[in-house]
Amino acid sequence: MLLLLLHRSSLEASHRFHNLLRNGASLAVTSRSYADVRGKILAIRREDQSVWERRAPLSPTNVRKLVRAGVKVLVQPSNRRAYPMQAYANAGAIIQEDIGEAPVIVGVKQIPIDFLLPNKTYCFFSHTIKAQEANMPLLDAMLEKNIRLVDYEKMMDENGHRVVAFGKYAGVAGMINILHGLGLRLLALGHHTPFMHIGPAHNYRNSGMARQAVRDAGFEIAIGMLPKSIGPLTFVFTGTGNVSQGAQEIFQDLPHEYVPPDMLQKVANHGATNKIYACEVSRRDHLIRIKGGPFDAKEYDEHPSRYISVFSKKIAPYASVIINGIYWAPNSPKLITIPDAKVLIRSAQSRLPWVQTSLGSPPLPHRLLAICDISADPGGSIEFMNECTTIDNPFCLYDAEQHKDTKSFKGPGILVCSIDNMPTQLPREATDFFGDLLLPHIFDVLQSDATRPFEDHTFTKVIEGAVITSNGKLTKNFEYIQDLRNQRARTKHRIVGDYDAQTKRVLLLGAGYVSAPVVEYLTRSNDVAVYVASALRDEADNLARRFPRTEPLLLNVEERPDLLKEFIDKADVVVSLLPYALHPLVAEQCIASKTNMVTASYLSPAMKELHQRAVDAGISVVNEVGLDPGIDHLLAMECFEEVHQGGGKVKSFVSYCGGLPAPECSDNPLRYRFSWSPRGALLNTVSSGRFLKDGKVVEIPAGGALLEKAEKLDFLPGFAFEGFANRDSLDYVDHYGIPEAATVFRGTIRYSGYSDHILGLIQVGLISQEPHPCLHVGGPDITWRQFMCTLLGITDFNIFYGNLKNQLFERTGRNASRVKAMEDLGLLSEELVVKYGNPIDTISQYLAKRLAFGPTDRDLVVLRHEVDILWPDQRHELRGINLVCYGQSSSAGYSAMARTVGYPAAIATKMVLDGEIQRKGMVLPFIQDIYRPMLKRLKAEGIVADENTSIAVNDKQDPCLEQQIEFGSSALGSEPFEVLKLHKPEVFDNFELSDDIKKSLMVKFQRRSCWPSLITSQVKLELAVCFFLTDAFFIRNKAPVLSLHKSLAPFAVGVVVEGSPTRAVELEDLRRLMSLEFKQSKIPVLPLCAPWTTAQCDARGLPYLIFLSDSTLEQGICGLRSRDTSLQEQVHVSDVVERLKKFLVQ
Structure with missing residues (x-):
């Protein structure tokens, strides 16, 4: 309460100061006397930047004071001004169109270049101090016309605080607007709220009328008219300046409570709905020094790059609405980046388990509903706000997953209001406020003569520091603007072309089969130009002719590294579709040029070695965004995310992928066709393989053993498929985040017969990389028959054809099919x-022509994932994920391979261009921020996978019969987890034991001899047993099954659903959301359902059980049982998490 009173007193002081200004006291702050300005001429120009612009830099009251001081004031006529022309005329101004006689001209917003008068002093908001591209032509025109520009934005006192600004009324109008928008957004989400009765700011005659509407809404909120399913609403205000204070002045007309940043999470989760919570965030609250140490405001102002912002992690996740009014400098940390926005819209952050929802009272899709970016700085502190909204269209809905805006209130996303001239919605009050602040400094500006040198003037520090241009050049304080422009020119105007400054330039290396979809996708955006570089001029020319904003370049990257450097220097991102062996060459140059890069190929060892250098260069090198690798990763990660969020484990992952000819085009000996060089595909057949099967590493040596182990695949029974291992699958255990999996296998799909016939080529020696004298380019001509004789060691090239086939038959292991295939x-x-x-290069070139796709042939892509999932209730789910994509003939469109490689690569490239991918170094698509949006955008291109699933239920209802428990403990050594199995005494029936051994194993239990329970361990048996016995000793457990000590329990809390079938879905949702909140506190939760018993849960070591029932949904009450006391008590769901955290979180 004390903080609130202090805050209000500061506002009252602000009002008193404002009244003093309006009463004329402001004239005393300037050292100029009235005599200094007598006879001077000042012009107020007409505003024409927007049809909504109704403000003026000076009010009639201000003009009257100038006229009384002897100033001649000219006012350009305009019926759009909030104050009519007659009011200015009554104040003594002269209304006339021609203002050429005035040496000083004042306005509000930017002036059209054609209306700039040379050799004048202009005062207005130029929006040039950050080298904003849109206003650089205006800056150039002022330099050319010898205009002295005084920018209001840079008029500052000795403390660096602005002395003139519309800021307060920007905050007032912005707050009214966002409350209006919030009402519409909530309505679109299914909720009528009191905010619906608040209109946009310009609907009101003045702010007083608007505040009355806000008070009316606040009354309804105070009496409980906000829907409970919305949950608590929190407003976050950034900064403490005029903008923030103006916004808070309106906000305080709602029932409210201010909380500090460290309490924001608590009120967001547990606050009331009959008031709104506010949090004022200063720089100290979210800026952290990279090298440690406290926040230093002076250091931050001078070196903002030494700090990072944690706003997106510490503040934004708990904000319903963000009111952003801070100044953002180009090198300053951003509050919310594009990747941050993807995290903020994930639904788990908005769902509260104790908030009752239903179909008619839906939960919010995510907590962050709206942002009012009053700073209106495109690409600034709110990175995804890259274009201001307008008063005509004040709102847009930003979908972070798709990285696009829509002019709608319905759909996924965050509502954004970023009008750059909000004060004009309250034009009279804004004009009065601004004019009173500006008037004292006008007396100083009137001394300006733009035809005289700047140094000849004796301006006050306020005006001197605000002069940006004078005498045809930038003043000393603003010469940095040219440096910013030069820097942007080096990064933006890179490759030559007749494109504007906003155009992003993509250098595409390679113009083969996959390139066309890449170019087509990228050039859908009007702000992207593609430069296709190829060693074959015709290929590049053909692509350039087919698509807009596409230019051909002739380049051989190996022969002309100088040209490669030149082209990369001029690009914003490089897409390499060259053979994988050339990627390190390209990446080296990208690092040197600090240019981002994308490739669809595997992350090779050579590329891995460049990771740290890429990080140091501050660039992203995105790899494995094609088909395989690429789409296979995206689908796998989507599945694993779902499994892990549901508490399940991936026990097995088997994946196959292959690009094939369509069945009707597979009529050749290899049942295969090549759309590019066969060399890579052939080399894979003689490479080694490694994978995990049933917990054991299987290694297949190089030389063709992969093909010998090819297996028949029947997941699509209508196809005759076979599959064999592909490279090293073990690398992906960590990449996929599935260390629990006992089987991880990635393989290649081919039609049956391929492996056998390729083995024949290997046996003969046709897949060898060793130089062969008969294949020397300068050697004598040789036929294929003669070369085969050489490979078989036959010196007589005239050998009878039948004998040659017999020799080949013997060499291939007496396999007639292989001989027939070669024939x-x-x-x-x-x-x-x-x-x-x-041999391999020779046969590759031969097969590339012999087995090429014809003009009417189609191809086929098949991808298969088989995932064995173990859910917490011991259900086994076998999930199959299939992607089948048919291509078109070359004369009709894209091949399936071109689409499934080209589109993912293009989507990743666009994400890099748009800032959606900002990770540095070698980047793989294994994070949500990449694979989620990529899958959605692939779906829009018609590339969609199908899923099928089957459930296998464990018949052993008693988990203690053979109970497997995984847990971690530092006492158990370096192993990531320990696995124990508890076996009931019946297990001894399977052992053949002598009578002596049986007798020694028998124990006394309840006055009789019996077999004991058996414990087996993978790591340290004696230590694990000690933990078990310790628990048994302390609780004097007499049961035949030893209980697991709760310090080792794999789960700390069990959640049991006991409701009626009609409420099962709602209870399941509540259980899932409650589990998520426990997991955020690092408390592992085990979902349970019948026929589990409390005794079995005790045996598992579960310290606590939570019981959810119908009454939980109706009254918020759940049951809580402690294993130590065996007592069950009634607790409100909103308290249970915090209560258990006291006992379970160290």
């Missing part, structure tokens, strides 16, 4: 060999 491929023909030095 059908023409490898026994008299056709001359086009030599490339070694």
Whole structure:
């Protein structure tokens, strides 16, 4: 309460100061006397920047004071001004169109270039001090016309505080607008609220009328008219300046309570709904020094790059509405970045388990509902706000997942209001307020003569520091603007082309089959230009002719590294569709040029070595965003995220992927066709493989053993598929975040027969990378038949054809099918060999032509994930994820491979361009901020996977019969977890034991001899048993099954649902949301359902059980049972988490 009173007293003081200004006391602050300005001429120009602009820099009252001081005031006629022309005429001004005789001209907003008069002094908001691109032509025109510009924004006192501003009324209008928008947004989400009766600011004659509407809404809120399903509403105000104070002045007409930032989370989760919570956030609350130490305001002002902001993690997750009114400098940390926004709209942050919802009273999709960015700084502290809204269209809905705005209140996203001229919605009050502040300084500005040198004037510090241009150049304080422009020119105006400054330039290396979808997707955006670089001029020219804003470049990256450097220097991002071996060459240059890069290929060891250098250069190098790798990762991560959020575990992950000809086009010996060089596909067949199966690492040596272990695949019974291992699958255990999986396998799909026939080529020696003398480019001509004889060691090239086939039959392990395949491929023909030095390069070029796709042939992409999931209730789910995509013939459109490789690469590139991907170094698509939006955008392109699932229920209802428990303990050594199994005495029936051993194992229990329970352990048996026995000893447990000590319990809380079937869905939602809140506090939760018993839960070591029932939904009451006391008590759901945290969180 004390803070609130102090705050209000400061506002009252502000009002008293404002009244003093209006009564003329402001004239005393200037050292100029009336005689200094007698005979001077001042012009007030007409505002034409917006149809809504009704403000003026000076009010009629201000003009009257100037006229009395001897100033001749000219006013350009305008019926749009809030104050009519007659009011200015009555004050002594001269109303006339021509204002050329005035050496000083004042206005509010930017002036059209054609209306600028040379050799004048202008005062207005120019919006040029950050080298804003849109206003650089205006700045250039003022330099050219020898205009002296005084920018209101830079008129500051000795403490760096602005002395003239509309800030207060920007805050007032902004607050009214966002309350209006909040009402409409909540209505679109299914909630009528008192905010619906608040209109936009310009609907009211003055702020007093608007405040009455806000008070009326506040009364309804105070008597409980806000829907309970909305939960507590929190408003966050950034900064403590005029903007924030003006906004809070309106806010305080609502029933409210101010809380400090460290209490924001608590009131967001547990606050009341009959008032609104407010939090004023200063720089000290969210700025952290990177190298540690306390916040230093002076250091931050001078070196903002030494600080980072935690606003998006500490403040924004608990804000319903953010009112942003801070000044943002170009090198300052942002409050909310584009990736931050994706996290903020995840639904888990808004759902409160104790808030009752239903179909008619839906929960909010996410906590953060709206942002009023009064600073209206595109790309500034709110990074995704890249374009101001207008009074005509004051709101947009920002969908962070799709990174796009819509002019709607309905749909996913955050409502944004960012009007850059909000004070004009309350034009008279804004004019009065601003004019009273400006008037004292007008006497100083009137001394200006733009034709004389700036140094000849004796301006006050306030005016001197606000002069941006004078005598045809930037003044000393603002020469940095040119540096910013030069820097932007180096990064933006990179590759030559007739495009504007906002155009983003993409350098695409490679113009092959996959390139067309990349170019097509990127050039859908009018602000993107693509430069296609290829060693083949025709390929690049063809692409450039097909798509807008596409330019061809001739480049061989190996032969012309100088051109590669030049092109990369001029690009915003580089997309490499070259062979993977060339990616490190490109990445090296991208690092040197500090240019981002995207590639669809695997992250090779050579690329991994460049990670830290890329981080140091501050660039993102996005890898593995094609099909395989690429879409396979996205689908897998989406599945794993769902499993882990539900408390499940991935026990097995098996994945296959392949690009194939459509079945009707597979009529050749390999059942395969090539759309690009076969070399990579052939090399994979002789590479090694490694994967995890049933907890054991399986290694397959190089040389063709992969194909020998090919297996038949029947997940799509209509296809004759086979599959074999693909590279090293173990790398993806960590990437996918599935250390619990016993099987992790990634493989390649081919039609049956491929592996067998390729093995024949390997056995003969056609897949060898070793140079062969017969294939020397300068050697004599040789036919395929002769070369095959050489490979078989036959010196007589005239050998009888049948004998040659017999020799081949023996070499291939007496496999007639392999011989027939080589014969059908023409490898026994008299056709001359086009030599490339070694067998694999030679056969690759041969097959590329022989098995190329024809003009009417189609291809097919098949991807399959098989995931074995173990849920907490011991259900086994077998989930199959299939992606089947048919392509079009080359004459009709894109191939399936081009679409499934090109579109993901293009989507990732656009995300880099738009700032959605900001991680530095070598980046892989394993994080939500990447794979979620990519999957949504692929769906929009028609690339969608299907899922099927089957459930296997564990018949063993008694988990103690063979109970597997995983837990972690530092006492257990370096192992990530310990696995114990508790076996009931029946297990000894399976052992063949001698009578002596049986006798020694028998124990006394309840006056009779019996078998004991058996404990097995993977790591340290003696230590695990000690923990068990300790628990049993202290609680004097007489049960035949030892209880797990609660310090080792894998789960701390069990949540049991006992409601009626009709409320099952609601109770399940409540249980899931309550579990999420426990997990945020790092308390593991085990969801339970029948036939689990409390005894079995005690045996598992569960310290607490929570029981949810119908009464929980109706009254908020749940049951809480402690294992130590066996007592069950009634607790409100809003208290249970905090209560258990006291006992379970150390």
